Amino acid sequence: MAYSFPEEVLEHVFSFIHTDKDRNAISLVCKSWYEVERWSRRRIFIGNCYAVSPGIVIRRFPELRSVALKGKPHFADFNLVPDGWGGNVYPWIAAMAMAYPMLEELRLKRMVVTDESLELISRSFKNFKVLVLSSCEGFSTDGLAAIAANCSGRFSEESRISSFDLLSFATFFLSNQTKRYNRFELKPACEVDIGSPISLIPDFAHHWCPSTFPAWPPRCPSLRTLRLNRAVPLDRLPNLLRRAPQLVELGTGAYSAEHRPEVFSSLAGAFSNCKELKSLSGFWDVVPDYLPAVYPACSGITSLNLSYATIQSPDLIKLVTQCQNLQRLWVLDYIEDSGLDALAASCKDLQELRVFPSEPYDMEGNVALTEQGLVSVSEGCPKLHSVLYFCRQMTNAALVSIAKNRPNMTRFRLCIIEPRTRDYQTLEPLDVGFGAIVEHCKELHRLSLSGLLTDRVFEYIGTHAKKLEMLSVAFAGDGDLGLHHVLSGCKSLRKLEIRDCPFGDKALLANAAKLETMRSLWMSSCSVSFGACKLLGQKMPRLNVEVMDERGRPDSRPESCSVEKLYIYRSVAGPRSDMPRFVWTMKTPS
Amino acid sequence: MELQLGLALPTSPVNDFDLNCHVSDPTEAASSDLCGRGDDMISGRSNKKRGFIEAFELPPQTLPLLLWNDHPNDDDDDDDRKGVENSSFIAKKNDDGYCIVGWPPIKFRRKKICSHNRDDNDRTVLHNGSARAGVGGGVNPNSKYVKVKMVGVGIARKIDLSRHHSYQTLTNTLINMFGKCQQDAQSFKLAYQDREGDWLLAGDVPWRTFIQSVERLKILRIGG
Numbered sequence: 001m002a003y004s005f006p007e008e009v010l011e012h013v014f015s016f017i018h019t020d021k022d023r024n025a026i027s028l029v030c031k032s033w034y035e036v037e038r039w040s041r042r043r044i045f046i047g048n049c050y051a052v053s054p055g056i057v058i059r060r061f062p063e064l065r066s067v068a069l070k071g072k073p074h075f076a077d078f079n080l081v082p083d084g085w086g087g088n089v090y091p092w093i094a095a096m097a098m099a100y101p102m103l104e105e106l107r108l109k110r111m112v113v114t115d116e117s118l119e120l121i122s123r124s125f126k127n128f129k130v131l132v133l134s135s136c137e138g139f140s141t142d143g144l145a146a147i148a149a150n151c152s153g154r155f156s157e158e159s160r161i162s163s164f165d166l167l168s169f170a171t172f173f174l175s176n177q178t179k180r181y182n183r184f185e186l187k188p189a190c191e192v193d194i195g196s197p198i199s200l201i202p203d204f205a206h207h208w209c210p211s212t213f214p215a216w217p218p219r220c221p222s223l224r225t226l227r228l229n230r231a232v233p234l235d236r237l238p239n240l241l242r243r244a245p246q247l248v249e250l251g252t253g254a255y256s257a258e259h260r261p262e263v264f265s266s267l268a269g270a271f272s273n274c275k276e277l278k279s280l281s282g283f284w285d286v287v288p289d290y291l292p293a294v295y296p297a298c299s300g301i302t303s304l305n306l307s308y309a310t311i312q313s314p315d316l317i318k319l320v321t322q323c324q325n326l327q328r329l330w331v332l333d334y335i336e337d338s339g340l341d342a343l344a345a346s347c348k349d350l351q352e353l354r355v356f357p358s359e360p361y362d363m364e365g366n367v368a369l370t371e372q373g374l375v376s377v378s379e380g381c382p383k384l385h386s387v388l389y390f391c392r393q394m395t396n397a398a399l400v401s402i403a404k405n406r407p408n409m410t411r412f413r414l415c416i417i418e419p420r421t422r423d424y425q426t427l428e429p430l431d432v433g434f435g436a437i438v439e440h441c442k443e444l445h446r447l448s449l450s451g452l453l454t455d456r457v458f459e460y461i462g463t464h465a466k467k468l469e470m471l472s473v474a475f476a477g478d479g480d481l482g483l484h485h486v487l488s489g490c491k492s493l494r495k496l497e498i499r500d501c502p503f504g505d506k507a508l509l510a511n512a513a514k515l516e517t518m519r520s521l522w523m524s525s526c527s528v529s530f531g532a533c534k535l536l537g538q539k540m541p542r543l544n545v546e547v548m549d550e551r552g553r554p555d556s557r558p559e560s561c562s563v564e565k566l567y568i569y570r571s572v573a574g575p576r577s578d579m580p581r582f583v584w585t586m587k588t589p590s
Numbered sequence: 591m592e593l594q595l596g597l598a599l600p601t602s603p604v605n606d607f608d609l610n611c612h613v614s615d616p617t618e619a620a621s622s623d624l625c626g627r628g629d630d631m632i633s634g635r636s637n638k639k640r641g642f643i644e645a646f647e648l649p650p651q652t653l654p655l656l657l658w659n660d661h662p663n664d665d666d667d668d669d670d671r672k673g674v675e676n677s678s679f680i681a682k683k684n685d686d687g688y689c690i691v692g693w694p695p696i697k698f699r700r701k702k703i704c705s706h707n708r709d710d711n712d713r714t715v716l717h718n719g720s721a722r723a724g725v726g727g728g729v730n731p732n733s734k735y736v737k738v739k740m741v742g743v744g745i746a747r748k749i750d751l752s753r754h755h756s757y758q759t760l761t762n763t764l765i766n767m768f769g770k771c772q773q774d775a776q777s778f779k780l781a782y783q784d785r786e787g788d789w790l791l792a793g794d795v796p797w798r799t800f801i802q803s804v805e806r807l808k809i810l811r812i813g814g
Contacts, residue, residue, distance in 0.1 A: 078692035079786070135697070307700070360694045390694060417694050448695075474693070499692070 010036045020045055039063060046070070047494075047519050049087060049111065050544065053573040054095035065104045066130075067096065071111035073522050073567055074472075075497055077135065080524055080565070082550065084580040088112040088138075090120070097124035105130040112136070118143030122150035228253035228282060234290065235263050241270035250274070252282035255309070259289045272296035281305035281330075288315040298322035302349075305330040307356045313339045321346040327383075328352040333369040333390060340373030344380025352386040353377055357417060360390070371398035378405040386411040394451055395423045399433025409441040413448035419475035419500075420452045429453055435460030438468070445492070448472040458482035462489020470495040483507035487514045497522040504562075505532035516542055520569035524548075528566055531559035536568070537586020544571045545586040546579070554584060691787075734801070740768045740778075740809040751801055757793050764809060781808045 005013075014037055017023055027037040043066035046052060057064075071087025073080075089111045096103055103125045113136045121128065131147060133139075224247065228240075232253030241247065257263060267290065271277075277297045286309045301323045306316065307330040316335045320326070326347040333355050335343070343350065355373075359366045371394045377384060378401065385408050394416050403409070423430055430451040438444060438461050445467050449457065453476035461468065462485030469492050477483070484507035486496065496518065504527035515521055515536075530547065533554075537545040547554050548565035575585040734751040747767055754760045757780075765775045780792040784803040792800065792807070 075692065077697045078695045080692045356696065356700065357694060360696055390696075415694055419690070419693065472695075474695075500690075 007032070007036050011040045014040050018043075042066060043105075044068070048569050048571075049089075049092065050573065050576050051519070051569060051571045054092050056572060058095060058099040062099070063102075064100055065102060066107075067092075067100075067103065067105070068107040068109075069111060070109045073497065073520065074110075074495070075499065075522055075524070076110055080499065082548070082580075082582060085548075085583065086112075086576065086578050086580070088114070088117075088578065090114060090117045093117050093120045093124070097121075101125065102127050104128060105132075107132040107134075108136055109134040110136065112138040113143070114138045115143030115146070119146040122146045224248045233257065234267070238263075238266040238270040241274055245273045246276050247274055248276050249279040249303075250277060250281070251305075252280070252284075254285045255283045255290060256285040256287040257290065259287070264290060264293055267293040268296060275300070277301065279303040279305075283309035286311050288312075291315060291319050294319065295322050299324060301326060303328040307332055307354065310334065310358065317342040323347060325349055330354040330356070332356050332358045333367045334358055335373075336368045337370055337373040337376070338368070340369075341376045341380075344376045348381060349383060350377070350381040351383045353381075353384060354388040355390055356388075357390040360417065363418075365392045371395055374398070375401050375405075378402040383408075385409050388413045388415075390415045390417060392417050392421075393424045394421065394430060394433070395425050396428065396430055396433035396436075397423075397425070399430065400436040403433075403436035403440040407440045408443065409437070410443050411446040412437055412441065412444060413446065413472070414450055415448065416450040419450070421450070422452045429456070431457040431460065435464075438465040443467055445469040446471075449476055450474065452476075454478050455482040455485070458485040462486055465490050467492050469493060471497070473498045473501055475500045477501045477503060480504050480507040484510060487511035493517075494519045496520075498524070498526060500525040502527055505529050508532060509535065512536060512540055515568055516540065516570050518570065520567065522565075522567050524565040526566075527562050529560050530554040530557065530563055533563055533566060533586050534559070538588060541588040542570055542572070544569055544575055547584045547586065548582055549584075550582045736804060736806050738764060738767070738807040738809065741811055743768060749807070751804065756797055757800075760792075764807070768809065777812050778809050779812050781810055782806065783808070 010033065014023075014026060017026060023037060023041060027034045038060050039062065041061050042064060044057065044061060044064055045068040046057070047070050049069045049071050069089065069092060071089070072085060075081060076085070087110060089108055097120055101124065104127050106121065106128075107130070111133075113133060115138075118139055121131070228237075228251055234253065234255055234257040237252060241250075271294055274297055277300055280294065280297070280301055280303070283306055288311050291311070298319070299322070302325055304320070304323060304326060306319075309316075310332065312334050313336045316331065316339050320329065320331075320335075320339065321342050324346060327349050328351060329343065329347070331339075331354070335355065340355075343353075355369065369391055371391060374387070374389050374391070375398050384406055387409070388411075391414075394414070399414075421430075422428060423433070431454055434447075434449055434453070434457050438447070442464075444465060447461070447465065447468055447470070449472065455478045458477060458481070461471070465471075468490050471486065471490070471493065473496075479502050482501070483498070483503040486493070487507060488511055493514075498521075501523075503523065508523075508528060509532055533545050533547050536543065546567045546569075547563045548567065549563055551557075551564065554561070554563055575587065579585065733753075735748045736751055737746045738749050739746045749760075749763065749767065751760070754763065761775065761780060764780070765771070765778075770778070781789050782792050782800070782804045783789050783806045785805060787805075789808070792804075
């Protein structure tokens with residue numbers, strides 16, 4: 001009879017083990033380890049809120065302190081998921097309010113968060129410290145005010161509130177004033193970095209005035225992150241910075257004003273005082289004349305988000321080349337190839353580059369940004385491993401160069417704006433180029449394809465992309481063989497999202513088992529028939545096969561008719577009960 | 591690429607959970623259509639039958655819902671065409687020329703910001719450094735410029751909606767902008783495109799709601 005360690009010892013050992021993967025592995029060793037592990041787990045990440053129910057989570061992990069949940073499929077970001085689809089967090093909050101009174105952190109992405117949910121959060125968790133809402137919707141400043149009002153007094157000086165800057169501002173403010181401000185006056189000046197509807201933002205402008213917040217902020221020793229709303233004018237910035245010189249992340253408001261030397265020097269002075277500043281963003285409506293004010297802080301900057309800054313390449317170059325320690329750059333395609341060349345020459349620590357389109361709906365380009373810019377950066381920046389690049393032309397040769405230059409690439413998302421664009425030099429599809437990416441970049445775990453692509457590219461992907469976890473495909477492939485290559489070849493695939501590809505029933509049905517090893521599969525505007533969906537739903541009890549169709553009930557059309565949208569995900573919670581009228585789950589006969 | 595009948599596809603990491611189990615599952619009568627297509631291909635593997643329970647236990651070892659052949663694209667030409675018909679190519683048309691929903695894949699918030707920037711900063715000014723300071727100083731962050739097109743008029747105009755508080759003042763201004771008189775106003779109607787890209791008639795929703803969702807305006811003639 002083997003002795004095992006006393007539980008306390010096991011628990012102590014487990015306290016050094018943090019990643020979900022490791023914790024999951026530990027829990028499989030034996031029953032007693034499973035028990036110790038489940039009682040000692042403090043943080044959990046649930047990538048699909050419908051894969052499991054609150055009850056199941058609570059039963060297994062009774063002592064959680066930190067919960068992260070994701071709701072809608074990724075393509076919801078691009079308006080492909082109709083309103084009302086689901087992802088309401090309220091049932092989770094209600095369950096956790098009872099089960100986890102000591103909950104400290106909640107991170108939600110792509111979920112519907114109502115004011116009611118926020119109010120419940122604010123009342124239920126006495127130790128609440130961190131709220132992160134990414135790309136969520138459904139709430140207003142009323143809900144946020146509830147959080148600020150009820151959670152504020154309990155934040156310790158040391159606690160860092162990331163990404164919920166509203167909270168840090170409001171917290172500071174409320175904890176230093178007597179509560180004479182009611183919820184309606186508290187329309188704070190901080191941007192809520194959560195993709196809130198843009199209409200929320202102009203609202204506050206009417207409330208931001210010296211009489212409402214007279215002496216804000218006297219000093220904010222614990223404020224690390226501050227992101228201002230676009231409507232906060234530039235001349236307020238020096239004052240804010242002077243009161244929070246320990247800021248690590250700053251999002252400016254509007255970065256424009258008439259050029260006045262005293263404002264400029266005040267701003268420059270304030271920036272040079274911010275010795276801890278690592279991250280800059282904002283720069284709405286930017287006037288280039290004021291950019292040099294930022295230069296004193298540039299040597300410490302590791303993250304720069306200029307993706308709303310409509311300034312041209314020469315000004316961008318001047319700014320970016322000051323930031324020798326830059327690791328992450330988000331920028332508009334105004335940077336052009338010349339700017340990317342300069343970036344490649346100056347910023348040798350660059351790890352992540354995102355280039356967004358300034359005119360995404362223009363048929364012709366408006367900037368001199370081509371595949372060459374990306375090739376330069378891939379040559380010049382040895383640590384570059386994460387790329388999101390919007391452009392209008394590409395060649396296989398360029399992709400091959402990039403692949404060979406950067407075998408350490410882990411995330412590669414290329415969006416050639418016009419669907420089905422060929423290699424403009426050879427007029428061939430871009431199969432070979434992307435093939436080179438997956439062949440050389442052995443650690444690639446995220447890939448988005450674009451351009452003209454045949455089934456060949458999927459063959460390359462299935463053959464080489466063994467660590468690929470997420471693949472996004474649009475307007476590509478010739479038929480089922482393409483999908484089959486991916487489903488049968490990509491061992492590590494967790495998320496697959498496909499739109500407008502001629503993939504049908506065969507590959508899906510032949511690889512049905514694969515779907516249980518993945519988090520989810522999205523297919524819209526493809527050729528999957530209703531009959532195939534029904535079959536999958538019948539035969540695969542551990543999958544939820546959801547058909548989305550705004551044309552009405554799928555069984556009012558022939559079974560061979562293609563469904564509009566299909567979302568398949570594994571679940572131990574069974575079909576969900578909150579589906580809107582345009583979603584049907586294919587049932588498993590009981 | 592030859593796939594073996596029955597058991598694991600060589601490259602598949604999962605021990606072949608496939609769904610042609612109506613062969614191994616005697617209780618399942620339903621999916622006979624699909625069984626029909628696969629039938630020709632399954633004659634060879636009689637020694638691989640499994641019971642239903644066994645099939646659905648742990649990493650199940652059943653057969654494909656549909657057996658893979660080398661030429662999946664051969665039949666079902668009709669299906670492929672159906673797929674294309676259903677594609678979102680047919681979806682929305684908007685004035686910028688791009689007809690495809692959700693493409694290019696940029697987030698909603700960024701789309702809004704880009705269009706704000708585009709409207710607020712005239713493109714010609716961006717190329718002219720000296721004019722920029724003026725624009726920068728003059729930008730009113732509360733302004734909401736939207737494009738207005740009148741049917742039959744080649745050049746679109748822009749109007750700052752933040753200067754208006756009712757449909758009445760808006761329509762009056764628009765009429766004047768396009769050089770029509772009040773009597774003519776009767777033969778026009780105003781439509782707007784909302785954030786989701788849908789075109790709606792102006793005037794049905796409260797002004798405040800309208801202001802928050804309007805993206806662009808169009809003046810149409812009544813009665814075509």
